[in-house]
Amino acid sequence: MSTKKNAEARDRESSWTTAPGIALQIRAGFQIASVATGSTPGWHGDKKAGKAAMKERGKLLAELQERLYAEARQGGERRVLLIVQGMDTAGKGGICRHVLGMVDPQGVHLRSFGVPTAEELSHDFLWRIRRALPPAGMIGVFDRSHYEDVLVGKVDELATPAEIEERYEKINEFERELVDAGYTLVKVALLIGYEEQGFRLLRRLARRDKHWKYSPSDVAARAQWPAYMDAYQAMFERTSTEYAPWYAVPADRKWFARLAVTELLAQALARLAPRWPEVRWDPRTQAAQVLATMPRHTAQLSVEELRAEAEDVAAESEDYRNGVEKLITQDARKDAGERVGNGQ
Numbered sequence: 236m237s238t239k240k241n242a243e244a245r246d247r248e249s250s251w252t253t254a255p256g257i258a259l260q261i262r263a264g265f266q267i268a269s270v271a272t273g274s275t276p277g278w279h280g281d282k283k284a285g286k287a288a289m290k291e292r293g294k295l296l297a298e299l300q301e302r303l304y305a306e307a308r309q310g311g312e313r314r315v316l317l318i319v320q321g322m323d324t325a326g327k328g329g330i331c332r333h334v335l336g337m338v339d340p341q342g343v344h345l346r347s348f349g350v351p352t353a354e355e356l357s358h359d360f361l362w363r364i365r366r367a368l369p370p371a372g373m374i375g376v377f378d379r380s381h382y383e384d385v386l387v388g389k390v391d392e393l394a395t396p397a398e399i400e401e402r403y404e405k406i407n408e409f410e411r412e413l414v415d416a417g418y419t420l421v422k423v424a425l426l427i428g429y430e431e432q433g434f435r436l437l438r439r440l441a442r443r444d445k446h447w448k449y450s451p452s453d454v455a456a457r458a459q460w461p462a463y464m465d466a467y468q469a470m471f472e473r474t475s476t477e478y479a480p481w482y483a484v485p486a487d488r489k490w491f492a493r494l495a496v497t498e499l500l501a502q503a504l505a506r507l508a509p510r511w512p513e514v515r516w517d518p519r520t521q522a523a524q525v526l527a528t529m530p531r532h533t534a535q536l537s538v539e540e541l542r543a544e545a546e547d548v549a550a551e552s553e554d555y556r557n558g559v560e561k562l563i564t565q566d567a568r569k570d571a572g573e574r575v576g577n578g579q
Contacts (some may be wrong), residue, residue, distance in 0.1 A: 244503060246453040250280030250288060252462050253573040254566060255495045259482040260340045265576040267468045273487040276575045281491050289494045293337035296501045300374055302382045302509035304342040307372020309512040312417045315503055316368070317496075320382050321425030322463065323453050324435035326493075327378050329426070334500065335376060344358045344369035347378040360384045360402065361409055371417075371577050374500070381406060388467045390459050403473040408481040420479040421503050423496055424467065425486035429460055473496035483575045498566075507560045 278285065303313065309439030317335075319327045335343050344518045346367040361381055369375025386401050393403070410420060427435075436453055440567045441444040456463070461515040482499055486492040 245569050251277055251566065251569055252479050252499070252567045252571040253277035254502070255482070255498045256567055256572050258573045259484055259495060259499070261471050261481040261483055261576070262574070264469060265483070267426065267464055267471070267483070267536050267576060270426050270483060270485060270576045271483045272426050272431065275483050275491045275577075276485065276573050277514070277569075277571075278491060278494065282488070285490050285494045289497050290337075292497050292501050295555070295562070296497060297338045298505065298555055299501065299504035299507075299509060299559075300338040300342050302511060303374070303507065304339070304372045304502065305512055305533075306509045307366070307370070311507070311509075311512070312371045313419070313507055314369050314375060314417065315371050315421065315500070316372050316377065317500060317506075318377045318380045318382070318420065318422045319496075320380060320423070320427065321384070321486065322427055322432060323456060324439075325425035325427040326489050327425060329489055330442070330493060330496050330535075331376055331378060333479060334497050335374065337497070338374065342373055344373040344375040346376070346382060347379065347382060358572055359405075360412065360427075361405060363387060364409075365494075368418075373485075381409070382474075383445050385470055385474075386463065386466045391461045403470075405409050407476060407479075410474075410476070414478045417502050419507060421499055422475075422481045424481055424483050425492055426467075427486045428441045429457070430559075431459070431487040434520060483577065502562060502567045505559045 252548070253276070255277055268403075275285075280288065303311075303315070306313065319330055321327050331345060345554070348363070348367075351360075351363065364381045367375075367377070384394070385399055385406070389399050413420060436449065436457075439449045471481050471483070482495075484492050484495050
């Protein structure tokens with residue numbers, strides 16, 4: 236990467252004054268009613284800068300994901316699970332398309348959870364979740380999740396208060412089990428404002444190509460908005476743990492929500508520091524055998540091209556190491572005191 240490009244990248248990244256892993260993490264005293272859903276906690280750049288920073292971070296995210304995937308090919312058991320919750324129109328699908336769209340799709344395990352089927356209802360509420368967990372080496376993405384059972388289940392009174400309390404405990408035990416088994420959990424709640432959601436629903440109704448996304452039940456859910464906010468507050472208080480914390484992402488500005496999730500996901504992967512697996516054969520010996528099958532002139536050209544490519548890869552590896560080190564030791568530790576949902 237050129238000096239000019241390095242400087243431009245640093246300028247874009249410097250717009251984070253407080254790392255999202257710090258600014259957006261739910262802590263003691265968090266109140267959902269205090270969240271300004273149009274705010275950008277920790278980010279002091281505009282939309283243009285945010286999109287540029289996301290694109291730049293996406294390059295590192297893609298390599299981290301590829302390394303994690305490659306690691307699993309030789310027995311690695313680590314994996315990442317991104318859980319995305321939010322009210323209708325909060326932007327869950329946009330996170331899947333725009334954030335995960337920056338990495339190799341073969342390394343992404345996406346699952347959406349709607350109304351439980353008859354078979355799913357015949358089992359414990361975590362049964363369908365366990366069946367959808369990502370394999371080793373993958374980034375799993377849950378568009379809605381087991382948390383529906385303490386949100387919709389609570390608001391629509393599909394379970395008794397005692398059952399909801401029991402589910403909180405079961406969720407905490409389940410997530411502890413996942414972490415102990417090598418999962419890294421990134422739990423994101425996209426918090427959209429009541430007025431902004433109304434505008435987004437109207438946009439869907441105004442566009443024929445978006446009608447399929449709309450349901451008359453969306454209006455009924457708006458009528459229960461206070462109850463849903465109470466359910467989210469209870470969910471945060473009961474299930475944001477040290478080993479699997481929640482991150483509250485203001486979502487009125489779609490670009491900010493996508494930028495924040497990109498950074499949270501990149502930081503989670505950087506902490507894993509996945510490595511290319513070691514092979515059991517000698518690359519030089521194998522290269523010589525391949526070259527032996529090629530005409531002499533072509534083989535000579537291939538050797539020259541490979542030397543140049545090896546130099547490029549070495550430079551890219553250096554950029555990668557520097558990027559990961561900076562992400563872990565500097566970017567993830569930025570803290571100007573900004574916090575979401577505590578009145579600041």
